[in-house]
Amino acid sequence: DAKTTQPNSMESNEEEPVHLPCNHSTISGTDYIHWYRQLPSQGPEYVIHGLTSNVNNRMASLAIAEDRKSSTLILHRATLRDAAVYYCILRGPLSTGGFKTIFGAGTRLFVKA
Amino acid sequence: ETGVTQSPTHLIKTRGQQVTLRCSSQSGHNTVSWYQQALGQGPQFIFQYYREEENGRGNFPPRFSGLQFPNYSSELNVNALELDDSALYLCASSSPIGQDYGYTFGSGTRLTVV
Numbered sequence A: 001d002a003k004t005t006q007p008n009s010m011e012s013n014e015e016e017p018v019h020l021p022c023n024h025s026t027i028s029g030t031d032y033i034h035w036y037r038q039l040p041s042q043g044p045e046y047v048i049h050g051l052t053s054n055v056n057n058r059m060a061s062l063a064i065a066e067d068r069k070s071s072t073l074i075l076h077r078a079t080l081r082d083a084a085v086y087y088c089i090l091r092g093p094l095s096t097g098g099f100k101t102i103f104g105a106g107t108r109l110f111v112k113a
Numbered sequence B: 001e002t003g004v005t006q007s008p009t010h011l012i013k014t015r016g017q018q019v020t021l022r023c024s025s026q027s028g029h030n031t032v033s034w035y036q037q038a039l040g041q042g043p044q045f046i047f048q049y050y051r052e053e054e055n056g057r058g059n060f061p062p063r064f065s066g067l068q069f070p071n072y073s074s075e076l077n078v079n080a081l082e083l084d085d086s087a088l089y090l091c092a093s094s095s096p097i098g099q100d101y102g103y104t105f106g107s108g109t110r111l112t113v114v
Helices: none
Strands: A009-013 A018-023 A032-038 A045-050 A061-064 A070-075 A084-091 A107-112 B005-007 B010-013 B019-024 B031-037 B044-050 B053-057 B064-068 B074-078 B087-094 B109-113
Touching: A009 A018, A018 A032, A018 A084, A018 A107, A032 A061, A045 A061, A045 A070, A070 A084, B005 B087, B010 B019, B019 B087, B019 B109, B031 B074, B044 B064, B074 B087
Parallel strands: A009 A107, B010 B109
Antiparallel strands: A018 A070, A032 A045, A032 A084, A061 A070, A084 A107, B005 B019, B019 B074, B031 B044, B031 B087, B044 B053, B064 B074, B087 B109
């Protein structure tokens, strides 16, 4: 299974943008990049996903490197409610067992008021 | 639309006992996955069900088993509980099956084995 590497923790100031990096050097051409976040005492929450092109939604933006070996989740204006553990995962097609959705340890984001 | 509902929210069992955890998937979702999350770690994939059949399994022993029902709800059964089985058990649903769709997770069942 393709692995992802993320920093253990990051810190941001409230109202400032946050860029959360993820390395996935062994990504295959059919793997989608997904991001989830987990707030304390809750299950993970879907944030965004993409394949090759950058993606935007109401929660965040996803910037994918041209070689797809890394990606960055962008929170445009961090709020205290964004303090969570952020997981970057890869999901491949069923034929390669991609449905397993392997989670790493994630990045714990601290937001300072 | 309703989200994913798990029951019970908390549970205490004794080593060697059996436990059944339940999950109601989000309306319209036909795929259910189960995860085990130990304290301070990311979720670990247990197995996935699609149309009432298991179609993928992580590195968990056979004493972890499951079911999916025609209404797409699901159960996770764990036999011969061990102390290391203490964890948050998460259920996630999605539809349709495939890597281009996100999962909706429940809030989990906190299992403590004593």
